[in-house]
Amino acid sequence: MLDVLMRVAHRKEKKIQEEEQKKKDVGSCRKITDMLTKTVSDVTSTVESADTSDHTGSTTHRSCILASVFRAQKKGLLDSHLENQTEKERTYWRKVLERVVAVVKFLALRGLAFRGENEAFGSENNVNFLGIIELLAQFDPFLANHVSRLGNAGRGTVSYMSSTICNEFIELMTKKVLNNIIAAVKTAKYFAISVDSTLDISHTDQLTFIVRFVDSSGKPVERFIKFIPLSGHDGETMMNVVLDTLLEHDLSIMDCRGQSYDNASNMSGKYNGLQARIKQINPLAEYVPCSAHSLNLVGSCAAECCVAAVSFFGLLQALFNFFSASTHRWSILKSTIHGDVIKSLSTTRWSTQHDAAHALKDSFAEIRSALIQIAEDEDQGVVSEPQYSSLESTSDLKRIIMGLASLVLKVLIIHPIITSGMKSAGSFTTGQGSVKGITAGPWSARG
Incomplete structure (x- = not known):
């Protein structure tokens, strides 16, 4: 019994000694930690306050760095893997x-x-x-x-x-291209603008914004900037859109030296049009109406003043409507004609009249043959007789059509020559002023 009590007392004494030793160890660790913290702080403050520029450039420091690099290449580091x-x-x-x-x-x-x-x-x-x-x-x-x-x-x-x-990636590429364009415009300093709106497939009216400037090689170039959705078409709204777009890309309206639009009143109006409002801000922004658009209007209005021309082009459109309204009739026409088939006219682009007249001139006999074949086809339904029966008396009508086609062709053949002349007339050459290179010439290529 006495032995048991002695062992228990010995264990308690040993446990007390271990606890006291732990307390001493913890105290020692705290002292060491405080000492190290103070030492590191002192060393850090010493290094920060010391001027290490001499050491960094010393031969000893460079030798150590090279030795470290060579060792890493030869034997590797702990984090080399x-x-x-x-x-x-x-x-x-x-x-x-x-x-x-x-x-x-x-x-x-x-x-x-x-x-x-x-x-x-x-x-x-x-x-x-x-x-x-x-x-x-x-x-x-x-x-x-x-x-x-x-x-x-x-x-x-x-x-x-x-x-x-x-x-x-598309957004990054867009920003990169746009930044390059804007940088080129800023390098050139002076620029011209050209805007026009049109409906897209989603019935959203979008304004196309284009800048024109002379690059470092002396060559006039045009660059597309962006599509801008429009909420209105009056001159004030268009002016605000133009000014906001220039401000967005850090371009000054005072550096604009030319503006080119179509002949719509909201664009070219003398008092309230876009060009007039821009000139109120910057009188040096000369307005150059689109020459191709103007020439298109001249041709269209001139033809509308002539009764024979109206009848002739009405006949062309009636022929196209007659054949295109039926797949069977169109197949007959395609099997008869070996060249270009008849084409529809356009209300906005006068050059399409040239294509339609040229197709009729080259394939007049084939078109007449196709109409006769359709007229003699008993499977065909009832159709409007005036659309083709008048072609039966070809003695006078053919002469009239060929005469009109020849006249129209002569006029329309001159059209690309005039357009080409306007292109070359405004070309920029060495020694000409930048303003002439900006405000003339290739604006006429758009219509």
Whole structure:
């Protein structure tokens, strides 16, 4: 019994001694920690206050750095394996991005669609972007391996082939191109503007904004800036859009030396048009109406003043409407004519009248033969007789048509010559002022 009590007392005494020793160790650690903290702080403050420029440039420091680099190359460092793994990952994804960027540039330059409803690799109906990636993968083992592993991995897995990445690359390329254009305009300092609006397929009226300037080689160039949705067409609204666009790209309206628009009143109006409002701000911004648009109006109005011309072009449009209204009639016409078929006229572009008159002139006999064949076809339904029966008496009508066609052709053949002359007349040559190169010439090429 006494032995048991002695052992218990011995254990308690030993436990008390261990606890006291732990307290001493903790106290010692705290002292050492405080001492080290103070030492590091002192060393840091000493290093920060010391001028190390002499040491950094010393021979001893350089020798140590070179020795460290040579040792790392020869025997490696503790993190050399991690460094090699990181470099391999970086190289891998760089190769992937090179191929993805090349496909994005290819589609963007050609204005082709990127994405669609079917965005799965291996599908026969997938979109252009994925289809081109698959095409390249047939001849590129690296890309083929990447597509097989991560092609249809889904969201949350990095592959750099998603629609989000495509949109980001398109935005980055857009900003890069636009910044280069704006930088070139700023280098040239003086510029001219040309704007025009049109409805797109979604029935949104968009304003096309173009700048024209003389580059460093002395050559006038035109650059597209952006499409701008319009909420109104009055001169004040258009002026605000133009000024906001210039301000957005850090271009001053006071450096504008030319403006070119069509002949609409809201654009070319003498008092409230866009050109007048711009000239109130900057009198040096000379207005140059679009020559091609003006010439188109001259040809159209001149033809409308002549009864024979109106009848002639009405006949051309009636012929086109008659044949195009039926697939059967159109097939008869196609089988009869070996050259160009008849064409529809345009209410906005006078040059289409040339194409329609030329097709009728070259294929008059074939067109008449096709009309006779349709008239003698018992399977044909009832059609409007005046559209073709008048062509039966070709003695007078053919002479009138050929005479009018010859006259129209002569006038329209002069049209491209005049346009070409206006192009060359405004060309920029060495020694001519920048203002002449900006405000004349190639504006006439647009209509």
